Amino acid sequence: MTDTTSPAPPRAPKKPSSITHHGIRVTDDYAWLRDPGYPEVTDKAILAHLEAENAWFEARMAPQQDRIEALFREMRARIKEADKSVPQKDGDWLYWIEFEEGAEYKKWWRRPVSGGPDELILDEVALAQGKEYFRLGAISVSNDGRLLAFSVDDNGSERFTARIKLLATGELLPDEIPGTLSGLVWVAGNTGLVYSLANENWRTDNARLHWLGKPLSDDVELYHEDDEGFRVGASLSANEQWLVVASGDHETSECRLVPVADPLAVPILVKPRQKGVEYDVDEREGTLFIHTNDTHENFRLATARLDNPGEWSTLIEGTDVFYLTGFELFRDFFMVEGRLAGLDQIAVHYYDDPSRIEPIAFPEASYSAGLGDNPEWAMERLRVSYESMVSPASTYDYHVAERQLDLLKAQEIPSGYDASLYVTERLEIAARDGTAIPVSIVMRKDRVGQGPLHLYGYGAYGIAIDPGFSTSRLSLVDRGFAYAIAHIRGGDDLGRAWYKAGKLERRTNTFTDFVDVANGLIERGYTQAGRISISGGSAGGELMGAVINSNPGLWGAVVAHVPFVDVLATMLDETLPLTPGEWPEWGNPIEDKAAFELIQSYSPYDQVRSQPYPPLMVTAGLNDPRVTYWEPAKWVARLRELKTDGNELILKTNMGAGHGGKSGRFESLRETAEEFAFILWQLGVAD
DSSP states (O other): OOTSSSOOOOOOOOOOOOOETTTTTEEOTTGGOOOOOHHHHHOOHHHHHHHHHHHHHHHGGGGGGHHHHHHHHHHHTTTTTSSEEOOOOEEEEEEEEOOOTTOOSSSEOOOOOOOOOOOEEEEEEEEHHTTTTOOOEEEEEEETTEEEEEESSSSSSSSSEEEETTTTTTEEEEEEEEESSOOOOOEETTTTTOOOOOOOSSSOOOEEEEEEEEEEEGEEEEEOOOOTEEEEEEEOTTSSSSSEEEOOOSSOEEEEEEEOOOOTOOOOOOOOOOOOOOHHHHHHHHEEEEEOSSSTTOHHHHHHHHTEEEEEEEEOOOOOOOEEEEEEEEEOOOOEEEEETEEEEEEEEETTTEEEEEEEOOOOSSSSEEOOOOOOSSSSSSEEEESSSSSEEEEEEEEEETTEEEEEEOOOOTOOOGGGGGEEEEEEEEETTTEEEEEEEEEEETTOOSOEEEEEOOOOTTTTOOOOOOSSSSSHHTTTEEEEEEEEEBBBBHHHHHHHHHSSGGGGHHHHHHHHHHHHHHHHTSSOOOOOEEEEEEEHHHHHHHHHOOOGGGEEEEEESOOOOOOOHTTOOTTTSHHHHHHHHOOTTTTOOHHHHHHHHOOOTTOOOOOOOEEEEEEETTOOOOOOOOHHHHHHHHHHHHSSSOOOOEEEETTOBBBTBSSHHHHHHHHHHHHHHHHHHHTOOOO
């Protein structure tokens, strides 16, 4: 659908370079698009090329501006602009967040439980004033309610600056900690703050203690991680008696406990790391509760005595049927979360009666549910969230003693929404190896025939894609689309084995699952080849790149957000922020020839070939530390060189943003409107 009378798109000059590993030579004509000064990008030729691509994007999308604006207004009309969360009690205060009419960012409020005026404790609107990008990182109120610690990123680089505010006066204390990438944890009677710094390679290899009022030079490193693939984080135990310092990568973890009252005490190592064993820990009355995959890949819940932390006894066995994803301790009971046949489960368990298990029942056959913010140790009512592909997000209180759910708030859609007009289905489609792949679908009940279908997928890092609700998705569904989520291997939708079946040497299952789901939906009469739009971001962008290489004729429009497409080169570069920590996910091609050859065989950039490609919209972020800007830029350059069709290929680089695109609830919505306009344009769907 390209207008061949338009000027030609920008062409990146070819500057041949090559690398050799394991005797295999790999050439790359577009490696020059990586600025050697990264994370600073100042090379004029690189910036000029990115700006030329942005200009091409704007020129090609210019005829769609009326549609983009209409979609944006439509999506915005579904959002309640003046909105607030349900207040939640934490100690002497009730806390909530609030959006004002037209505001891109939220305000954080509280009021005394005993009565009194509302207090504005943090104003994101004011903090974001005049900034192209704004993101709040951590936010933490001290236990005595006097101080607020928070951190801010104002360019998308995910290096946050932490500040401390005296809530009684609004005064910012002189303490300022730049370069954080972590939570902020109060310790030592609210006189100390524990945080992690991002090192020069954007890796958190430390947990540090800052004493209020002291210079940063006096900060104490509580823990340093020597394994460059591990990341460090700190949190509080549920009873707030212990600082939990955790270190780990994608397959191995290790935890230490430090008394909150004495953060300089010698840490208690729960159990030394063992490759492939993950665990997390909490404590109650001298007993440790450990969530671990040491005896079963779907995890078990074990206990240990605090004075003998490495001797674990099973409390809940791991099974093939139930995937135990986590637990949460409270004074009188504990909660277990997991998935059964891919659907979320939440159950109350009791310390004094292991046989007493009280699951929370939910009304629909396919849904997404989880525990919400439950900050107090002695809880009688638990905050729970719930939604499905046809049911807007709802907030409940679950009364534990009465085993009763009370609806507190349902998502309001000001422009109107009638759930009875829509239907959601959960299918199973056989992959080429016979594995049944779950697929969640939502569409209008009056949809007929083989209309357009949008297929979304991710399939990496053991991240499940929940069948949740989306107001923006309605802009496709109301135009006759079926919207499908492929729960492909590589996520942990069906348990840990599902994740393992899509990583390392079995990585290509993720890509073939997605293609097989598309073909299965065609066979079942939902759509036709060429009438399918697809989208994915980051590792989901890698998925997009792989399936357009293998099956270009299936797709009518493709959107790849910050796509991880230069997999081989990135995994070969251990200086990049994420690379060492990613080797357990993809393999280490530096040391392992088989891993090198496998990654090269599917890496979307390396496998671009001379063939037709479907219409493609690509996004990037100049400051993105996760998928660096040059990956999509190189990919588009190679596609322009080799593809044999006249289909659209456009690249938009956010010059002041990072991995998540633009910040703000409406600015990010405008980018979704651009994506949907591109899809409708390429599939020839009228408004």
